[in-house]
Amino acid sequence: MNNSDLYDQDFVLWTETTCQQLKTRNFDELDIDNLIEEIASLGRSDRRELQSRLKVLMEHLLKRQYVDSEPDYRGWENTIDEQREQINLLLSESPSL
16 A cells, blocks of 8 residues: 555554654655645644634633623633633744744
């Protein structure tokens, strides 16, 4: 079974095989097209996560500022703190985001 077929049939095995081929510098056997797509998708995934976390952060900042519901403030504050922490982590790991 070639690597392109393996990608469609057993993704975990494809990743293990691809990783091993890279480690041993067996570049002729690499499934280049799918490898390129997977690497590109990693960046898109980080961007989507950042956008999602920024949206949640803004929503909760606005709630805290404009909604008069004191019992909910603690939960909003926890969410705000968590989103800020995760956004900082994402940006420290990928400053170009």
